[in-house]
Amino acid sequence: MIQLKTRRGLTVHVPETDAEDPSPKFAPADTSAILDYYRENGYVVIRGLFDGSTCDAIRALWDAEIKAFDGFIYRQASAVPERNILNSQGWVMNPILNLQSVDPHRFPKFRHCATENILTSAELSQAFNAVLGEAPKIVQSMYFEGNTATSEHQDSFYLDSEHIGSMAAAWVALEDISPTAGRFFVCPKSHKTDYVAHNAANSIVGDYESYFVSIIDKVRQLNMEIRAPKLDRGDVLLWNALTIHGSLDSHDPLRSRSSITCHAIAQSHRFLQLHTRIRALKTDRVGHAQIARPKDLALLKNRVIFWVETNFPHGFAWLKKNAIRLLMKRNTATARAVG
Structure with missing residues (x-):
């Protein structure tokens, strides 16, 4: 067991072996036990949901198409187009x-x-179905290679189902995740506490630090309690939108933590952004799930927006920030009027 700190200085005891790990691992077919543990703890780990060949295939395509590309791609941390930022090991550090x-x-x-092989696969859809109670609608996804430490937070602050707290997310380990490579961590049962509502004061355009x-x-x-479960290639951790979680800093310059994260709501639910905007998302039926394609670059209009964001980043960012601020103020005013 290794003792590490979160980005905000909280202590985490990180297991090196399964015997040290307090998080049980469930077989994919154990859907009843998966649901029971998820409801009680706000997260659950499924052992070997994906086979090794699937994990190896997507990592090979990452190297061949994404990492080899010298242009702009939308990024997880900023939500704007950026070029790949590589560390000394050649890992992409901006997911x-x-x-x-x-x-x-x-x-x-x-x-x-x-x-098709990960996000809308039969394996992941079955896991989401177990905790959502119906087939999933994938609303967002991300790919990580080099570790980017993430502060403790609840996903619901940013996105959720219209039925707050019913969204689920999955962290798919594409390789064995070393205890010092920047493990994913959760606070068990934190989904049972009151969530921190997103408002104009603490929003991404307000005092975000608060x-x-x-x-x-x-x-x-x-x-x-804070747990950083031991995840091997093909393992999947599911967590609730209200569960406090994040990722640790990397302490191992030789180990990456290749993984895919995605968020899903029940197919019958609408999507909630920033506790402000409820949307009936347009989705495609692919494989075993519905999937939304935000800023889909298969569409000409989105390629035009992408070009503007890439060539006029500061102006576009200013417009976006003020649009969000206006939306938050309007939402607050409406809530006060109703109250």
Whole structure:
């Protein structure tokens, strides 16, 4: 067992072996036990949901199409187009956003494999079905290679189902994740506490730091346990939209942590953004799930927007920030009027 710290200074005891890991691992067919543990703890680990060949195939396509590309791709942390940022090991350090929406002309095999073999696969859809109670609607996805430490947070602050707290997410390990490579961590049972509502004061265009401070205060006040489960290639961790979670800093310069993350709501639910905007998403039926394609670069209008974002980043960012601020103020005013 290794003792590490989260980005905000909280202590985590990271298991090196299955025997040290307090998180049980469930077989994919054990859907009843998966649901029971998920409901009680706000997360669950499924052992070997994907076979090794599937994990190896998507990693090979990542190297061949994404990592070899010198142009712009939408990124997870910023949601804007950026070039690959490589570390000394040659790993991409700025994760990409929405694998199902990347340019099908530049990344055809990667987009197809990620969408059909991972995101809408029978394996992942069955797992989501177990915790959602119906077939999933995939609303967002990301691919990580080099570790980017993530502060403690709840996904619901950013996105959720219209039925707050019913969205689920999956973290798919594409390789054995070393205990010092930047493990994913969760606070068990934190989904049962009151969530920190997204409002104009603490939003991404307001005092964003205050949100993270409030989460850390909650973890300390309630003396929450933090777990960083041992995940091997093909394992999947599911967690609830209200579960506090994040990722640790990497302490191993020689180990990557290749993984895919995606978020899903029940097919019958509408999508909620920033606790402000409810949307009936347009989706495609692919494989065993419905899948939304935000900013799908298969569409001409989105390629035009992408060109503007790439060539006029500051102006576009200013417009986007002020649009969000206006939406948040309008939402607050409406809530006060109703109240």
